[in-house]
Amino acid sequence: MKISLCILTLNEIDCLQAIFDTIPMPSNENGYDEIIAVDGGSTDGTIDFFQDRNIKVIGQSKRGRGEAFQLAFEMIQADAFIFFSPDGNEAISDLKKFRPYLENGVDIVIASRMMKESVNEEDAQLLKWRKWANNIFNLAANLFFKRSGVYITDSINGFRAITKSAAQQLELDAHDYTIEYQMTIRALKSKLKIVEFPTIEGERIAGETGAPSIPTGLRFIRRFFIELFEPSKSTHK
Ligand SMILES: Nc1nc2c(ncn2[C@@H]2O[C@H](COP(=O)(O)OP(=O)(O)OP(=O)(O)O)[C@@H](O)[C@H]2O)c(=O)[nH]1
Numbered sequence: 001m002k003i004s005l006c007i008l009t010l011n012e013i014d015c016l017q018a019i020f021d022t023i024p025m026p027s028n029e030n031g032y033d034e035i036i037a038v039d040g041g042s043t044d045g046t047i048d049f050f051q052d053r054n055i056k057v058i059g060q061s062k063r064g065r066g067e068a069f070q071l072a073f074e075m076i077q078a079d080a081f082i083f084f085s086p087d088g089n090e091a092i093s094d095l096k097k098f099r100p101y102l103e104n105g106v107d108i109v110i111a112s113r114m115m116k117e118s119v120n121e122e123d124a125q126l127l128k129w130r131k132w133a134n135n136i137f138n139l140a141a142n143l144f145f146k147r148s149g150v151y152i153t154d155s156i157n158g159f160r161a162i163t164k165s166a167a168q169q170l171e172l173d174a175h176d177y178t179i180e181y182q183m184t185i186r187a188l189k190s191k192l193k194i195v196e197f198p199t200i201e202g203e204r205i206a207g208e209t210g211a212p213s214i215p216t217g218l219r220f221i222r223r224f225f226i227e228l229f230e231p232s233k234s235t236h237k
């Protein structure tokens with residue numbers, strides 16, 4: 001199975017300088033066969049950074065995390081994709097954990113910040129606003145779309161992998177940060193096989209968030225209602 005590690009960036013030069021060299025080279029053992037960057041239009045040297053290291057960069061014509069996912073599915077020849085944000089939130093040591101699940105027939109593998117043995121970046125705080133909001137979105141997805149099987153504990157996390165056939169079946173069309181929530185909900189509706197493993201979330205190393213909490217939260221509510229009325233994608237793989 002050919003697996004592509006897709007690094008998603010929008011002006012992440014400071015973070016890349018801090019962590020890129022710790023990302024293992026592509027190999028079967030390390031869990032992916034190639035590294036490709038999908039960039040939302042960085043102007044801070046991120047694109048040059050990749051090109052200097054011979055990493056192919058796919059440039060988006062329209063900004064948005066959802067756009068990046070869709071472009072990856074369209075442009076990258078692979079059987080599965082691992083999506084990785086190089087801002088310090090996602091544990092590089094987990095990259096090798098996706099392949100065994102994908103090779104065993106799992107459609108979507110999510111690194112969860114919410115299950116036993118996980119750590120969420122807000123866990124050390126008393127008021128965990130983002131975590132609580134995330135858990136409400138998780139509850140809504142599971143209550144309305146789960147038909148059977150396990151409870152999805154982190155329906156919105158970006159650190160995840162999906163097979164190309166599942167991505168094609170789900171016909172994802174969210175442009176923004178709600179792409180993962182759309183993917184999880186549509187996968188539940190279509191009874192795809194989703195597995196989660198616990199991850200330890202780090203803090204953003206540098207730079208600015210692209211997802212301010214309140215407007216992003218409102219987009220998630222809107223996404224939930226759109227998906228509630230959207231028929232399920234049942235094309236056979
Ligand atoms: N390719 C691409 N990547 C994007 C785009 N917008 C954001 N990203 C990347 O998506 C990742 C996650 O975005 P963040 O802004 O960190 O969102 P977050 O993790 O919810 O918020 P933080 O607390 O700041 O980490 C980062 O690596 C961004 O650079 C985009 O339009 N295109």
Ligand SMILES: [Mg+2]
Nearest residue numbers: 085087089204
């Ligand atoms: Mg982040």
